[in-house]
Amino acid sequence: MITKQLSVFLENETARLCAVADTLAKNHINIRALSLADTAEFGILRLIVDQPEKGREVLANEGIVVRLTNVLALSAQDAPGGALGALRVLAESGINVEYMYAYVAKVSGKAIMIVQVEDMEVAEEILRRHGFDEADFAGFGD
Amino acid sequence: MKYLNSKEECMSYDELRALQSRRLCEQVRRSYERVECFRRRMDEKGLRPGDIRGVEDLHLLPFSYKKDLRDYYPYGLFAVPMKDVVRLHASSGTTGKRIVVGYTRNDLDMWGECVARMMAGLGVTAEDIVQVSFGYGLFTGGFGAHSGAERLGATVIPISSGNTANQIQTMVDFGATVLCCTPSYAMYLGEEAERMGVQDQLRLRIGIFGAEPWSENMRRKIEEKLGLRAYDIYGLSEVLGPGVACECSEQAGMHVWEDHFIAETINPDTGEVLPEGEVGELVFTSLTKEAFPVIRYRTRDICRLIREDCPCGRTHVRMSKPSGRTDDMLIIRGVNVFPSQIEEVLLRVSGNRITPNYQIVLDRVNNTDTFDVNVEMSEAFFSDNVRAIEALERNITEQLRSTLGIGAKVHLVNPKTIVRSEGKARRVVDNRSGKM
Numbered sequence: 001m002i003t004k005q006l007s008v009f010l011e012n013e014t015a016r017l018c019a020v021a022d023t024l025a026k027n028h029i030n031i032r033a034l035s036l037a038d039t040a041e042f043g044i045l046r047l048i049v050d051q052p053e054k055g056r057e058v059l060a061n062e063g064i065v066v067r068l069t070n071v072l073a074l075s076a077q078d079a080p081g082g083a084l085g086a087l088r089v090l091a092e093s094g095i096n097v098e099y100m101y102a103y104v105a106k107v108s109g110k111a112i113m114i115v116q117v118e119d120m121e122v123a124e125e126i127l128r129r130h131g132f133d134e135a136d137f138a139g140f141g142d
Numbered sequence: 143m144k145y146l147n148s149k150e151e152c153m154s155y156d157e158l159r160a161l162q163s164r165r166l167c168e169q170v171r172r173s174y175e176r177v178e179c180f181r182r183r184m185d186e187k188g189l190r191p192g193d194i195r196g197v198e199d200l201h202l203l204p205f206s207y208k209k210d211l212r213d214y215y216p217y218g219l220f221a222v223p224m225k226d227v228v229r230l231h232a233s234s235g236t237t238g239k240r241i242v243v244g245y246t247r248n249d250l251d252m253w254g255e256c257v258a259r260m261m262a263g264l265g266v267t268a269e270d271i272v273q274v275s276f277g278y279g280l281f282t283g284g285f286g287a288h289s290g291a292e293r294l295g296a297t298v299i300p301i302s303s304g305n306t307a308n309q310i311q312t313m314v315d316f317g318a319t320v321l322c323c324t325p326s327y328a329m330y331l332g333e334e335a336e337r338m339g340v341q342d343q344l345r346l347r348i349g350i351f352g353a354e355p356w357s358e359n360m361r362r363k364i365e366e367k368l369g370l371r372a373y374d375i376y377g378l379s380e381v382l383g384p385g386v387a388c389e390c391s392e393q394a395g396m397h398v399w400e401d402h403f404i405a406e407t408i409n410p411d412t413g414e415v416l417p418e419g420e421v422g423e424l425v426f427t428s429l430t431k432e433a434f435p436v437i438r439y440r441t442r443d444i445c446r447l448i449r450e451d452c453p454c455g456r457t458h459v460r461m462s463k464p465s466g467r468t469d470d471m472l473i474i475r476g477v478n479v480f481p482s483q484i485e486e487v488l489l490r491v492s493g494n495r496i497t498p499n500y501q502i503v504l505d506r507v508n509n510t511d512t513f514d515v516n517v518e519m520s521e522a523f524f525s526d527n528v529r530a531i532e533a534l535e536r537n538i539t540e541q542l543r544s545t546l547g548i549g550a551k552v553h554l555v556n557p558k559t560i561v562r563s564e565g566k567a568r569r570v571v572d573n574r575s576g577k578m
């Protein structure tokens with residue numbers, strides 16, 4: 001359930017966004033999910049890819065500011081109550097969600113959900129106890 | 143060996159004044175006879191060489207300026223025939239037109255002595271291996287450091303600047319114990335040594351850095367990365383080259399070798415001499431230079447003079463690290479701002495974690511100056527958390543406001559988007575000219 005995510009600093013969204021996507025594609029790294037958090041001044045692009053370590057390396061080599069961060073990845077579709085169910089469980093357990101994003105696979109229509117929390121191990125344990133499962137990335141960008 | 147020449151370096155204040163007075167009178171007389179520009183300015187003021195009876199009359203003498211070197215290019219300010227000039231150095235400067243200075247054999251000896259005094263005081267001996275990574279050539283850095291080290295009988299590696307991987311390999315293979323270069327290059331060498339994983343193999347213990355502004359924070363960072371003690375050396379080619387003023391082991395200001403140079407600080411607007419200790423424009427008079435003497439030369443460097451006793455035992459006045467240049471000084475919304483102040487803030491805010499690569503961008507919109515500071519983001523600095531980055535940006539903005547007294551707009555930008563060469567970075571982009 002704990003998964004490595006790439007966090008990328010973006011100053012000029014459009015240009016850098018393309019550079020990130022191109023670099024990953026050139027190195028045969030598949031993007032499974034992504035989200036962009038931006039302010040008026042800068043943005044953080046968050047990516048789930050199939051080879052996070054390699055992804056970090058190839059991006060850093062291009063002079064892109066990138067960091068590996070831990071997040072929780074769950075299957076939203078089959079889970080009890082779907083995406084909202086997971087959030088409710090975490091809220092009731094007093095775990096603060098910093099951000100989340102969901103992603104739907106084009107073909108299968110399956111959804112995965114990425115959640116950032118303060119106490120990752122505890123959150124993972126709680127979610128498991130409530131029947132949430134590992135994200136199944138089949139069909140996501142592969 | 144603590145002093146190269148304890149008689150001169152530790153001379154009492156009164157003896158020093160007497161020596162300076164004697165040499166000043168001589169220098170004025172010689173310049174009046176041989177340098178047309180100086181003679182004309184003296185005549186305009188109605189001054190004769192005999193009117194100058196000692197250092198107490200220094201303030202009567204006319205100033206000289208960088209512009210003079212361009213106006214009298216190439217040899218118009220030389221005070222000896224070309225047959226006595228054994229070396230030329232030159233620099234292009236930012237305005238494009240070159241300046242050139244000359245040295246007699248005695249001038250070169252004096253230069254070597256100035257640098258050697260510093261090195262000897264820091265404990266450099268004939269046992270040391272000195273890597274000179276200042277550029278050799280028309281720039282004074284390489285030859286200046288070289289002559290000081292050679293004077294002490296140290297082993298000199300005249301590698302010059304550039305080819306960083308080779309520099310580091312040389313340092314390791316040849317066992318360099320002393321490094322001389324610009325501080326930004328020292329920082330770069332430190333970063334590269336770290337990246338190459340050879341920091342443990344370095345034997346450096348002393349670094350002599352100068353020819354560009356650097357901060358106290360940068361000093362600590364270089365010291366940590368290269369495992370040495372870093373010292374500041376000051377000089378301008380118009381006055382001599384590096385070695386006019388040098389830090390001692392106290393790292394608390396640079397001793398101006400007052401048996402060869404007189405330093406004054408003046409108000410840059412009025413030209414009035416300031417009491418020692420007050421911040422102003424640094425002005426130099428050479429006392430012993432033969433080929434290219436300078437009288438009250440305006441350096442445009444802003445600093446203060448420290449007359450208090452130094453624990454090292456030298457009696458010569460110290461100058462503080464220049465806090466900026468009169469021509470670097472930016473006037474933004476009527477407030478004086480020096481790029482060095484911004485550098486200090488960035489280092490402080492980042493807790494010495496990042497190399498503060500930054501650029502100031504000025505423009506004028508609706509009759510008001512806009513003031514933007516671009517700061518490069520780095521991995522050590524980046525977090526997945528939007529609020530943390532916003533807080534960083536806010537912190538920089540607030541610190542800039544409290545230090546400078548005016549507000550700047552701070553932008554975090556992608557790394558390596560601000561040009562940083564192995565020499566000097568372009569710190570200011572001023573688009574205001576012509577815009578009302």
Ligand SMILES: [Zn+2]
Nearest residue numbers: 390452454456
């Ligand atoms: Zn001292």
